[in-house]
Amino acid sequence: MTTVDVIVVGAGPTGLMTAAELTLAGARPMVLDTLPERNPMSRAGVIHSRTAELFDHRGLLEPLLATGDFPRTEIGHFAGLPVDYRVWPTRHPAYNVPQGKIEEFLEARLVGGGVPVLRRQQVVNMTADADGVTVTAHGRDGVVRHRGHYLVAADGGRSTIRKILGLDFPGRRGTSTSVTAETVLAGPGSTRQGLMRGRSGHWAIQFPLEERVRRLVVSGPGPAVPKDAEVTADELRAALYAVYGDEVELVGIRRAARIDDSARQITAYRVGRVFFVGDAAHIHLPLAGQGVNTGLGDAFNLGWKLAGAVHGWAPDGLLDTYHTERHPVGARVLANTQTQGLLMDWAGTDNPDLPAARGLLAELLRVPEAMRWMAGMMTGLGIRYDIAGAAEDPLVGMRMPEFDVTVDGERHRAHSLLYSGRGLLLDFTRSEQFSPHARLWADRIDHIHAVPHEDIPTRGMLVRPDGYVCWTSGLQDLGNALRSWFGAPNDDLVARDYPAFQ
Template sequence: MTETDVIVVGAGPTGLTTAAELTLAGVRTLVLDALPERNPLSRAAVIHSRTAELFDQRGWLDSLLAPGDFPSTRIGHFAGLPIDYLAWPTRHPAYNVPQGRIEEFLEARLTGSGTPVLRGHRVVELADDNGAISVTSTGPDGHVRHRARYLVAADGGHSTIRTLLNLDFPGRPGTSTAVTAEAILTGPASTRQGTDYGPGGHWVIQFPLEDRVRRVVTGGPGPARSRDDAVTADELRTTLRAVYGDAIETVEIRRAARIDDAARQITGYRAGSVFFAGDAAHIHPPLGGQGMNTGIGDAVNLGWKLSAAVHGWAPDTLLDTYHTERHPVGARVLANTRAQALLMDWAGTGHADLPAVRDLLTDLLAVPEAMRWMAGMTTGLDIRYDIPCAASDHLTGSRMPDLDLIVADRPRRAYSLLHAGRAILLDFTPDGRFLPAARPWSDRVDAIPVVPQTISIPPAILVRPDGYVCWTGDPATSDTALRQWFGAPRMRWCAAR
């Protein structure tokens, strides 16, 4: 039997990011995955701007992008209509990075830090073991029992953990299927980016991955197919020819799989000591590249809260905020992807009125504020959590902007101050008047005197480890905010006061 603090089931981007956050915080973590090796098909392939910011906050982004030529783009799509990601203020566009590269990068960080990632270990039993979680996995060493305080289920849309707990996954099943592939293409239309339509309801989305490889997603009329049915080269060529004619040719298909338009979301992201993240919590039509990015957002929101609970300073309600904050985010992704599936005619109905609706939406997106709203929603840059008992201002509950700052007479970006995965209190006052208030929490909050390089900044900002602002400078409420998010202060500081 093995003992640890947190078991993460699932070694996809969501599970590995959760484990990386926990490991950074000094939490003993074990990752179990049923597959003997990484899935060679990079089902997801886009890091949206907010996910890039999250990786930048940890100092991971440059290393992630370093080994390959991963194209960046400021143009995405909503139901095939162009979306300018940089309509929302951020330092980062989107990056076309295959899921396999993200998993390889995160797994290397974990194993380099001593956190085991056990592949080929399928969970077959789960039980409450005197207030702890006990799971049994079967793998190369036979049956092994693992025990931990908490478990994170990041094991996909067909979650074994969800099944073992007999939890419902309400929503709608897939009614039509599409094909996603990694392919090398030639011809004048082989460098297209975005969505193209052909007669009879056929459609194709394509964008570059790395080297000469392109991601191609195709759909059209016809009955739903089983996701287990093999995708043939002739099938893919037929759809490409229906849309592009002779303007494109398939040279090589590296990998291909079927996807469907199922949309489901678990009712509660927490079940006692078990937490659900990524596809184990929500599945939806894979449009706009939001699935993996939403799962990584789940992981970063959950990781620091579980770490606080393991280290003993989490306020009583902290773990419950994972559900209250992330369930609405997942619900919104389900809603907008279902709308996209309808607008882009995923099922290939060829409805005569759809072009008129798309033309209307195209005109609407020509309005800058409408484009900004759409970019914020599809990238997650506009996520704003409800922060109880906080003052109402434009920052509280929103992501911390990556401000240019002067810290200890050196230029720094705000995100560089979050590399350690700890909360930060930024004091912008000349006399550092807010710094003493944070000293009793110095084991979990870094209080930093800074000089802003921009105007209209509150006198102080308290930022959670996930990069979201939870308080701005009202001296009368700083103690309340610190207790609300970071628990009781250390006893020796209480005594000193």
């Protein structure tokens, strides 16, 4: 039996990122996956602004982008209507990075760091007790068993772990199917961006994946086709003709698959020692790349909290905040993708009232506040967690803003101060006001004196490892915030240097 701290089931981006966060925090994960190798289909094709920031928090964004030529995207869409991401202050637009590239990059880093990523591991049973979780799998050499303190189910919409636990996956089943394909196209319409509508309820969306290869999604009226049914070239040609006429020619198909409009979300993201992330927790229409980005957000939210539990410092209730923070985010994604499906006429009903609804929404998006709200939702930049103090300070619960600071005479991006994966007490004072508290949690947070290069409306802020502000100087009680997010102070330091804290 192999024993680790955390077993991660599923080697997609969400599972691999969870393992990477655990490793950075000093925990020992293991990743299991059923497939013998990575799925070559690009599937998701965009990293949104907030996900780019999260990768940047770990110093991973530039190395990832260096692995290929990934176009930048500053204009996204909601149901095919343009959404301007630039209305949010961030250094990072969206990047068109195929899911397979993210997986390849993360897996290489994990394996290079000694983390086991085991393939051909078909999980057949899982049992949990008061001390941990045991997984039984059929591996290359027969039946194998793995033991961990916790398990993260990142095994997709058909999650084996969810089924073993007998958990419902409430929502609705898909009623229509569409085709997504990696294609080579030719003709004057082969580089068009955005939603294009055709005859009798047909529509198409295309965007660049890599040189000469376009991601194409097409749909039309008719009954749902089984998801495992083969996609043929004739089928794609007919769909292209219905939307573009003679302006687009199908030159070749690299890969193709079917998707449907299922919308489901698990009721509880945590069940004892088991946590659900990514598609194992929520599935929806794959519109605007929100699936992989939501899953990666799950991973960044959970990883440091789970590592805190492994190391024994996580305060009561910390692990439960994974559900209370991420379940509403997933529910919002389901709601917006279902709305987009209606406005795009995903099912091909050719509803004559839809142009009026789309026109009204397009008019609304010309209002700056509405565009900012929409862009914040689609990019993840607008996520705000319900953290104590949020009602008193607009920074609390939000992502740490992007700004530059001077530390020890050198200029840094504030985001780079999160590379360690630890908490960050960013101190803008020239005093030792926060130092007594900071020393007591020195094994979990970095206390950095800095001079900001722009006006920041606080004398200091406490930032969680996932980049969200959980305290500012305007809230006064730093010790309470540290206890809430980083557990009790170091007992040895308390007894030796700060008896008043006992």
